[in-house]
Amino acid sequence: MLPIMLDLATLKAAYAAGLTPFDLVEEVIARRKASDDPAVFITETADEDLRAAAKSLMEKAPEPNSLPLWGVPFAVKDNIDVAGLPTTAACPAFAYQPEKDSVVVARLKAAGALVIGKTNLDQFATGLNGTRSPYGAPRSVFDKSYVSGGSSSGSAVSVAAGLASFALGTDTAGSGRVPAAFNNLVGIKPTPGLVPNVGVVPACRSVDVVTIFAATVGDGVAIRKVMDGYDAGDPYSRKAVPVGLPGSGLRIGVLEGAEREFFGNAAVEALYDQAIERAKSLGATIVPFDYAPFRQAAELLYNGPWVAERLAAVKEFIGTNADDFDPTVRTIIEGAKAYDAVAAFEGQYTLGHLRQKALVEWEKLDVLMLPTSPTTYTVEAMLADPIVKNSHFGRYTNFANLFGYAAIAVPGGFGPDGLPSGVTFFGPSFSDDALAPFADAMHRACASGMGKDKSAALPDASKVAEPDDGLVTIMVVGAHLTGMPLNHELTGPGGTLVKTCRTAGDYRLFVLPNTTPPKPGLIREPGFAGKGLEVEVWKVTPAAFGRFVQNIPAPLGIGKVTLEDGSQVSGFLCEPYAIEGAQEVTELGGWRAYIASRR
Template sequence: DAGLPPAPRVAVPTGEHLDGLAPGWAAAFRAVVAQLAAAGIEIVETDISPLLEAARLLYDGAFVAERYAAVGSHLDANRDLIGTDLDPTVAAIVLAGASATAADWARDVAHLARLGAAGKEALAGCSALLTPTTTWHPTLAEVAADPVGANARMGRYTNFANLLDMASLAIPAGQVGGLPFGVMLTGAAGSDRTLAALGHTLLSPCVDLFVVGAHLSGQPLNHQLVEAGATLLRPVSTSADYRLFALETVPPKPGLVRVGAAGNGVPIEGELWRVPAAGFGTFVGGVPAPMVIGKVTLSDGSSVSGFLVEPIAVDKAADISAHGGWRRYRSEQGL
């Protein structure tokens, strides 16, 4: 698998499929979804009913016969150990597999195939499905009171992956109520690199970077941002404290200088990109003089890292601030 496509999309369950989560977990999950969206990943709400129905077949269908075929004869031969060396719940589930008929098996195989096809259609065009890893942290007493039900509830978002031969990656996502919370990415068999790349997006710190010239989308140096793993967030403008100059560089670049309120500054258009911290270090290391990376104030008052230029570089450069941005300047100059 080649990793992430240029415009990755991630499916998330619709609201009703998040019902029954432990207190606070739905909010924690929405925070992770927002984190992916902020990283430039398109989020698609998806009805995953076919997958959840497939998950129920793990305990309620004939597939438990596979367990009986694997270890049933051993349990039959050692029934005296059930309740001591052999867990009684596991033994009961496995031994129940002996009652499944060939007709039951054929029916459930066909049903699973239909559910798998419907699930694949629901996730079409998406790189992965994002869900909570599980639904709750049961106590030992809660598991003892209803071991099958407790395990089925814990496996709501995992059991279908086993039956449908899908790949999954669990990712820690903080704590809720003092206990660990996590999310899981699930995709087609063999999608491990894609899942790992998405997981890296969640786990890696990022830097928001304002670009104003040759690194803008479609400009000659934009490929450097893409190679650093950056994603475009949105067009933005600076506060009215800046001037823009056309530098004599190859390729042509503008220089952004902060002049403050007394310097007749104007808002300058640019783009905000989100760069993984690891890629940001490499990217900044390649920025040539007289360009520098400093703090730029945006029109909404926020401060981000951004391209500036050493003041000495604009002594004889043309002031192009009246154009409002590099693209508009180039267009109006017929360049």
């Protein structure tokens, strides 16, 4: 029996064990029928068409997992063309039948993925909350009284509820990120221009991005790599020049002072603070920064001339079908009539000045980490104040595409009310791959599960590996810890701290007799049920590692140590004979605590 979440690693393993796409399709059909949210899909792929797609895949590629996304079910936001299914943009009067797939859908199908349906959205992708659709309002999978986030509402819910392995959304102001936060998912927002928009109904054509909702960062990145690549048919398509980030010791910008706005939601603010501490534990350097220029740029998207782009996208249709628009969407789009060409240029000038101010902040940062949304609301509250409350969701999202950034949203845990929150990592243009390892590490450290399944463990197979920086990783447990007497043997040759963490629970710690300064002896005892010991993971050059190991005195040596997350790293271990008669300090939890106890 398949688990709730149909992540790529789970499906790949199931297919290798004998599951077939025919079995998978029947499972999807059953799950769609059992769904308790009738507003997720606008158009479902017919059962027989799904079965035919599985048959076609088996004829084309009969070997299990022989294509990158072999037999993987996905949903598509209904402003993205899928041949054979109508595109509505959540406006029935606008609906048309596309003759061919959008570029991204065609690439995903060629990789073996199966479309299960077109999902609901805020009409014409105008909104961040998911209530602006005549097809109903998809709800948070954790509480049906709350919004699911928008505009890619149905896409997020389809993944979080286990109906699809991944789903496509679009993101102009945050629509590929806010629904991820509200449904405990990962949201991958590529750099504008990295993924083609041909076959996508535009919202703001110059800044629109096709996005991915997935169970893990690794899944999202793998799917994005199938989709991305220059396309001359898209006037805003760009040839990527990948940008790297430090493999360790990331400088992460966080909010401070008056820029920390959560609109009274103390639970989300507490979860953001927890995320900051989590980032520290993973070796990041936390740097408060001035969010003001980013916030001011964000305000331009709806309270500036960019709203005129939304009118440009539907100019002819709204001229003849204004009454077919959602009232809030119509109000926003018709507000564009207040802007002229002069205002458009003035907006560009303002954005340019704000970009320069933002660059000053980037001089002290590698990435930004912001709350994906500062709060959430019930459907009832949103409908009562749709424009103001929707704007709250975009406080930390709207600037991203205007500035051309890459972004990855990851889960950030659950508040006392049982509702999830999230944080988003932002990097420079084309830092998409470089952002992924730390974002993945943060998701794993949060241990919030995947989608609706809060207890699910993230598969090791989907883990995003750190880029190879040519350095050697080493774990230290005693006198080489930060602030301890021998730490200079790491920092002197330029070593950098990667993270502070704990070992697996079956390690014991002893004080070796007759050592100056005092040295620990770490041994592994299979079956020992401890809580793990605090250690640090560092990176050094191969030459420094060689000198370091050469100078280690017996009975110490370097071996593989298992950490609490199940990963293994080279680190200090002790030969068992040396602990005979030695003082055990395991219960203190680490060497630093032992040293403190002696004072």
